[in-house]
Amino acid sequence: MSCESSQNAGLIAHARGLSRFLTRMLDSRPWLEAQLLETLDAPLDASMMRAFIDERAPTEETLPAALRQLRTWVITHIMVRDLAGSASLAEVTESMTLLAETSIVFAHDSARESLLRRHGAPLSESGWEQELLIIGMGKLGGRELNVSSDIDLIFVYPDDGDTGGEKVISNFEFFERLGKRIIKTLAEVTEHGQVFRVDMRLRPNGDSGPLVCSFDMLENYFITQGREWERYAWIKARVLNGERYCELEKIAHPFVFRKYLDFGAINAMRDLHQQIRREVERRDRANNVKLGPGGIREIEFLAQVFQLIRGGRDRELQVRPTLKVLGLLAERGILTLDAISELSSAYDFLRRVEHRLQYLDDAQTHDLPDASDDLELIARGMNFDSADAFVAALDVHRSAVSRHFVDVFSDPSEKRHALDEMWASAGDAAAIDPELARLGFKDPATVTRRLASFHGSARYKQLPNRSRSRLDALVPRIIEAAADTPGPDETLARCFDLLEAISRRGAYLALLQQYPQALRRVTDLMGASRWAAQYLTRHPILLDELLDDRNAEVEPDWTRFRTELAERLDAIEPDMEQQMDTMREQHHAQVFRLLTQDIAGKLTVERLADHLSALADLILELSLPLAWRKIKNRHRDTPRFAVIAYGKLGGKELGYASDLDIVFVFDDDAPEALELYSRFAQRLNTWLSSQTAAGILFETDLRLRPNGDSGLLACSLEAFRKYQLESAWVWEHQALTRARFAAGDSAIGEAFEKIRCEVLCQARDPDKLRAEVIAMRLKMRDANPGRQGLFDLKHDAGGLIDVEFLIQYLVLGHARNHPALTGNLGNIALLRIAAELGLIPPELALKCGDSYRRMRHLQHRQRLNGLSSRIDLAEAAEAIEPVTQLWKIVFGET
Numbered sequence: 001m002s003c004e005s006s007q008n009a010g011l012i013a014h015a016r017g018l019s020r021f022l023t024r025m026l027d028s029r030p031w032l033e034a035q036l037l038e039t040l041d042a043p044l045d046a047s048m049m050r051a052f053i054d055e056r057a058p059t060e061e062t063l064p065a066a067l068r069q070l071r072t073w074v075i076t077h078i079m080v081r082d083l084a085g086s087a088s089l090a091e092v093t094e095s096m097t098l099l100a101e102t103s104i105v106f107a108h109d110s111a112r113e114s115l116l117r118r119h120g121a122p123l124s125e126s127g128w129e130q131e132l133l134i135i136g137m138g139k140l141g142g143r144e145l146n147v148s149s150d151i152d153l154i155f156v157y158p159d160d161g162d163t164g165g166e167k168v169i170s171n172f173e174f175f176e177r178l179g180k181r182i183i184k185t186l187a188e189v190t191e192h193g194q195v196f197r198v199d200m201r202l203r204p205n206g207d208s209g210p211l212v213c214s215f216d217m218l219e220n221y222f223i224t225q226g227r228e229w230e231r232y233a234w235i236k237a238r239v240l241n242g243e244r245y246c247e248l249e250k251i252a253h254p255f256v257f258r259k260y261l262d263f264g265a266i267n268a269m270r271d272l273h274q275q276i277r278r279e280v281e282r283r284d285r286a287n288n289v290k291l292g293p294g295g296i297r298e299i300e301f302l303a304q305v306f307q308l309i310r311g312g313r314d315r316e317l318q319v320r321p322t323l324k325v326l327g328l329l330a331e332r333g334i335l336t337l338d339a340i341s342e343l344s345s346a347y348d349f350l351r352r353v354e355h356r357l358q359y360l361d362d363a364q365t366h367d368l369p370d371a372s373d374d375l376e377l378i379a380r381g382m383n384f385d386s387a388d389a390f391v392a393a394l395d396v397h398r399s400a401v402s403r404h405f406v407d408v409f410s411d412p413s414e415k416r417h418a419l420d421e422m423w424a425s426a427g428d429a430a431a432i433d434p435e436l437a438r439l440g441f442k443d444p445a446t447v448t449r450r451l452a453s454f455h456g457s458a459r460y461k462q463l464p465n466r467s468r469s470r471l472d473a474l475v476p477r478i479i480e481a482a483a484d485t486p487g488p489d490e491t492l493a494r495c496f497d498l499l500e501a502i503s504r505r506g507a508y509l510a511l512l513q514q515y516p517q518a519l520r521r522v523t524d525l526m527g528a529s530r531w532a533a534q535y536l537t538r539h540p541i542l543l544d545e546l547l548d549d550r551n552a553e554v555e556p557d558w559t560r561f562r563t564e565l566a567e568r569l570d571a572i573e574p575d576m577e578q579q580m581d582t583m584r585e586q587h588h589a590q591v592f593r594l595l596t597q598d599i600a601g602k603l604t605v606e607r608l609a610d611h612l613s614a615l616a617d618l619i620l621e622l623s624l625p626l627a628w629r630k631i632k633n634r635h636r637d638t639p640r641f642a643v644i645a646y647g648k649l650g651g652k653e654l655g656y657a658s659d660l661d662i663v664f665v666f667d668d669d670a671p672e673a674l675e676l677y678s679r680f681a682q683r684l685n686t687w688l689s690s691q692t693a694a695g696i697l698f699e700t701d702l703r704l705r706p707n708g709d710s711g712l713l714a715c716s717l718e719a720f721r722k723y724q725l726e727s728a729w730v731w732e733h734q735a736l737t738r739a740r741f742a743a744g745d746s747a748i749g750e751a752f753e754k755i756r757c758e759v760l761c762q763a764r765d766p767d768k769l770r771a772e773v774i775a776m777r778l779k780m781r782d783a784n785p786g787r788q789g790l791f792d793l794k795h796d797a798g799g800l801i802d803v804e805f806l807i808q809y810l811v812l813g814h815a816r817n818h819p820a821l822t823g824n825l826g827n828i829a830l831l832r833i834a835a836e837l838g839l840i841p842p843e844l845a846l847k848c849g850d851s852y853r854r855m856r857h858l859q860h861r862q863r864l865n866g867l868s869s870r871i872d873l874a875e876a877a878e879a880i881e882p883v884t885q886l887w888k889i890v891f892g893e894t
Contacts, residue, residue, distance in 0.1 A: 008040045014725045015080040046760040068192035074099045089306035096145035111181035120165020122174045133242035141236035142320040148358035150197035155179040155212040175212040222255035222823040228268035257312035263510035265308035290366035294398025298405045333548045346397035356381040427452035439483040470509040485527030494526040494533040521546040528599045530866030542592045551593045584694035612654040620743035640668040642744035650738040659699045667717040680714035724759045730772040734808040757822045760815045789871040798880035847882035854879045
């Protein structure tokens with residue numbers, strides 16, 4: 001015997017001591033030990049399994065015996081390698097999965113061939129040959145099969161019809177007979193044992209349903225009868241054979257994965273778990289490592305509940321293996337890294353325990369043995385010195401799983417709340433008003449009326465029972481949370497606006513019910529900003545953003561976001577409606593993250609504007625190829641087209657609700673270019689500004705293009721230059737000082753910048769320029785008259801527009817001699833440059849920059865609180881003074 005064979009013989013002897021099943025197989029099957037000695041050095045693969053069967057050249061009658069021999073070899077091979085520490089959990093489960101797949105294919109092909117000879121091929125009404133699609137469910141679907149597992153299968157075929165042979169039967173009968181033969185080949189117990197127990201109870205209507213079903217029947221079942229636990233089961237569904245699996249996946253996908261965030265899945269999974277737990281308790285199976293407390297099923301539930309919640313919106317979460325799902329949950333911050341580490345470690349440990357339990361006698365068991373000798377064998381198989389040490393380690397893992405399971409699945413609303421009675425008796429002012437006053441509400445009567453109005457509304461009374469019970473649990477907690485904010489009355493009113501908007505959306509109610517921290521953050525946000533409250537009420541899907549603590553801490557990574565969003569948009573090409581919704585939802589999510597950081601004081605106004613401007617540029621850049629692909633008869637793959645940003649976007653001072661002032665230019669000599677790019681500009685503008693189910697991206701303003709509203713939507717680069725040099729008004733050149741390339745063809749962007757500098761550096765009559773700038777400024781002031789005692793931060797004399805006009809005048813009047821002024825560097829930087837050039841007093845330039853910064857901050861504060869830009873004059877007086885002084889120096893008037 002070679003050294004290698006001697007080592008393998010030692011591994012077999014070691015495994016014999018831990019498995020009665022292995023001993024029986026080796027003693028009763030003389031061929032087995034030699035087979036193992038040849039193959040134990042490496043994992044088995046599918047080709048080796050197929051070769052094992054092919055060598056025996058089985059007929060229809062001898063195939064069952066050959067498959068059972070294959071199973072004996074594969075499972076004992078896995079067992080010896082695993083118990084020797086040579087096989088990882090992944091190798092064990094993958095090998096068992098390959099055994100199942102190989103056996104199913106041989107069983108299917110043999111049975112189908114026999115039926116074809118007798119009945120001919122099953123055909124659709126249009127004459128297309130039909131196939132049986134075999135769906136692996138559960139552990140088989142997830143490629144996680146254990147060593148003594150049964151296999152969960154569902155049989156589906158595409159279309160009804162009849163066979164084309166002499167003895168005609170319906171397609172249903174053909175595939176039903178085929179399914180029965182497959183099951184018999186795999187599951188019948190013979191003198192050689194069986195290959196796999198086959199469980200068909202996951203098919204539509206379970207044991208009471210037909211063995212096979214057509215695509216139409218399956219789709220109808222999902223729509224009319226599919227239950228929550230079946231969504232859970234179908235997460236791992238995987239087609240094992242058949243070419244029309246894509247059609248099947250399109251049928252199943254909408255049933256399993258909702259388009260929206262489905263937090264109601266937590267309640268459904270909690271109910272299912274409670275049913276399993278009651279059955280475990282009834283059968284006294286607390287030591288079951290699969291179904292008992294802290295067992296394998298609880299880890300699977302933890303992974304799969306988030307797949308049900310988020311899988312419809314996050315395609316990566318539609319993967320099947322449990323450990324891969326856990327890894328993705330860590331990446332997304334849905335569960336902490338520590339939690340994922342403990343759960344992954346426990347999963348590996350529990351699955352290996354499961355296998356050692358089954359190695360004893362090849363029994364489908366998950367219960368720890370009562371016999372002390374068997375428990376010692378399990379402990380040795382897990383490399384522990386004693387059963388006590390093994391059980392202690394097992395308890396640590398199960399305790400960790402239970403803790404994390406409770407964190408996710410516990411029902412925060414189970415306990416009664418101190419304010420439940422207040423909500424139940426809404427409208428009883430005599431009872432409620434004093435309690436509201438005690439909580440700190442300043443106008444209890446108004447709050448009571450709002451409570452009574454909501455509680456007595458038809459909207460509330462017509463809610464489904466589950467939604468109403470969730471709402472009943474939420475309202476007392478919202479009242480309590482609102483009472484802890486600086487302005488409880490206003491906070492609660494805004495919270496009720498949100499509740500009324502989402503009351504028919506059970507998933508959002510479930511989110512707030514399940515995650516008290518999200519509810520607290522909602523009330524804090526509602527109290528901090530009226531604009532934020534309105535934004536969240538318009539886009540309640542953003543509630544999910546409040547669950548991830550990282551969103552309030554980490555500044556955005558725009559490069560990564562762009563890559564991920566581009567991949568997501570490309571994956572759903574050519575579905576324009578879904579692309580537009582996805583882009584809107586992702587944009588809203590990023591804005592909301594910035595908003596939460598802004599309210600928390602983590603962003604300056606300038607930094608916020610940089611982020612919002614970068615996000616807008618990114619959205620424009622991604623929108624261009626998507627909109628271009630929708631243009632029929634386009635003459636090139638990539639458009640020679642650019643988006644030019646003006647105004648707030650051009651100056652990178654974008655705010656939350658800012659319009660996009662944009663101009664579209666192209667540089668293309670093709671005869672059809674003008675028509676094509678005009679259509680493209682229209683489509684792009686529609687893409688950006690259309691209202692969809694997910695809202696809009698931006699309001700756009702295209703009036704700064706050559707000739708304004710009467711001009712073409714898209715302008716050639718040459719025409720743009722000609723217009724700016726020969727026809728543009730002074731105010732259009734003022735606007736050009738803040739213009740920049742934002743998205744599209746970078747070569748056009750470079751050419752535009754040269755044109756911009758050329759225009760800004762033109763020679764101008766200083767007196768004429770001054771007169772025209774002053775005239776335009778007075779015209780704007782007249783259109784926005786001030787109010788006594790108030791100061792309009794934007795429009796009044798000494799305000800933001802005055803600073804902008806000052807800078808624009810300095811640029812247009814002096815850029816010819818001082819090209820540094822053409823840089824689009826921001827207003828404060830340009831004031832500094834003008835001072836360094838001796839055009840304005842340095843000290844006053846510095847003060848003016850501070851005033852501009854201060855007024856932007858005040859304007860931002862007003863907008864966050866949903867207020868106009870008018871503030872008390874006294875609050876702005878110090879900031880106004882330097883601006884009016886500089887205005888007098890530059891223009892010689894107030």
